[in-house]
Amino acid sequence: MARWEPGSRGRLEKAAFELFAEQGFSATTVPEITARAGLSTRTFHRYFADKREIVFGSEDIPANAAQVLADASPSDEPLDVIMKSLRTFAETRFEGRRDDLRMRGEIIRSDPGLRERDLQKREAVGRVAYEALVARGVQPTRASLLAETCVTLLYVSVQEWLGRDDEKPLADIIADTLETLRSALT
Amino acid sequence: MARWEPGSRGRLEKAAFELFAEQGFSATTVPEITARAGLSTRTFHRYFADKREIVFGSEDIPANAAQVLADASPSDEPLDVIMKSLRTFAETRFEGRRDDLRMRGEIIRSDPGLRERDLQKREAVGRVAYEALVARGVQPTRASLLAETCVTLLYVSVQEWLGRDDEKPLADIIADTLETLRSALT
DNA sequence: ACTGTGATGACACGACGTGACATCAGGTAG
DNA sequence: CTACCTGATGTCACGTCGTGTCATCACAGT
Structure with a gap:
């Protein structure tokens, strides 16, 4: 014993x-x-x-994100890298965990300190995305924008996904959200 | 006495x-x-x-942002509201304060806790933008995206602005950044 | 049998943030 | 002129947090 x-x-x-x-x-x-x-x-x-x-659990999200991004096809355009990675991410780290994520979300929302930490986690994901893009030769400013937008897409979509009653896959919602963003910037 | x-x-x-x-x-x-x-x-x-x-000083940035956004012309498109507000913001709260902002930036970068708080400030600005957009009748998801993108534009542009040696106005840099974002999403 | 090694406990400490109450200058009402 | 109120500050006590340091002890490898 x-x-x-x-x-x-x-x-x-x-x-x-x-x-x-x-x-x-x-x-x-x-x-x-x-x-x-x-x-x-x-x-x-x-x-x-x-x-x-x-x-925030034991999963090292940034490390995982870096892995997914590093596995992207070298010939893909930056935006494709982002979108494919988000799809993979949605399917492997989010799908099937709605209840768990909802519970965590409630706790986080209940405390200012936790909201702050949540933002830091978000930023950490954005930073690995930024670094992955720069490593692919994307210009810094463009890489910053894409990385931040990537995180925005993910979190806005997750909010939408958690608020829904149906079982629409997160990956589909992310794709829709990108379209919404495109149209909003026109 | x-x-x-x-x-x-x-x-x-x-x-x-x-x-x-x-x-x-x-x-x-x-x-x-x-x-x-x-x-x-x-x-x-x-x-x-x-x-x-x-x-983070005594200035109540979110309140100021809310004011600027509320003053927007009722006939403007959402994106125009954002861009015009960003211009006003750049000219009134940033221009002419580069040295001060650089110093603060250095202090903030030096401490994880401060970086966390900085993100919270950012999020607060995003929230007032979101609320201003919703008050104008913009759909929630679209408003979230625009609000987050607004904050991203501002902060990416400020980074660029602080890193420059010349005196290019922040407002111009923000406009350029929007173009970069548009092209990155195509 | 001896010796690491790794996970844990025990203890002390400094810093942070808050509640409760005291103090006192200056203004105001009577 | 006096009495009272108000607002800014100080004092004290407290609970919580996070860390450094050292002791402990089961287990594994030699």
Whole structure:
């Protein structure tokens, strides 16, 4: 028998989300979380840099995005790279997780600090997109614009997707959103 | 003679930016700032919600943006509203302040927490743009896209503007950036 | 059997942000 | 002229957060 129960990280996440559901994010303290998980607060901060980080899960989205972007066909136009990557991303990281994402969204919306952190995550995705485009030889200004627009497309579409009752695939919504943007800029 | 020297807020800002220049943002504590300004830490938090806020000045950018957007001609197309507002904004809040903005930019770039707060400020501007557009009858999804794109245009252009040596007006750069975006989405 | 190694705990600490209450100058009403 | 109110500030106490440091101990490899 191991000295410590395994899965500390998972226990911390479980305890945290339970408490967030019971009392809300801001009313929940780190000691409360660790007490429920049977760990010390010091251990909490070994897994999560701060209290907010636990909300954003363990998936390293930027790294994943960089991977998807790096796999793009060398002959594709920049916009095609973006759109194909967004499709892949939608299908692998979003589709089938609506309930989970809705729950997280609610928690994030409930706290200013979490909204702030959410924006930072978004920006991190934009930065890897920017770097991937620059690596393909796209001009910096154009790359910035495309990267930011990419993130905008994704998040506006996700909002739309989460708000819907039907099962329209996120990838389709993203394509529609691009069309809407094009027409709005004319 | 007044019991307290007037201009507490100004003294706090002055002391803070001096210390940030000397030691950097994160190495500067609130007590250090208030000691130099001759005030208590409690008073600091009466003027600034937290240590980060002091970097972003006292100007209520979102309120100003809302004003500019509300003054737009009722007959303008949404995109024209955005572009004209951006022009006004560039001329009244940015032009002539390059050095100040560069200094702030450096401080903000030096600290993750400040970058996070900066993104929040950006988002706040986006939200007032969104609300102004919805108030004009623009569809929600389209309004989101335009609002986010508006903020993207502004910030990408400001980056470009701050990086330049010449005196090309920000408003012109924004117009160019829109053209770049249009061509990138084709 | 010995020795790392890695995950955890225990403890102390500094900084942050807030609530509650005291202080006091200046203006205003009576 | 006095009494009161108001607004800006100070003082104190507190809870939470995040980090540095060191001790502990099961397990694996030699």
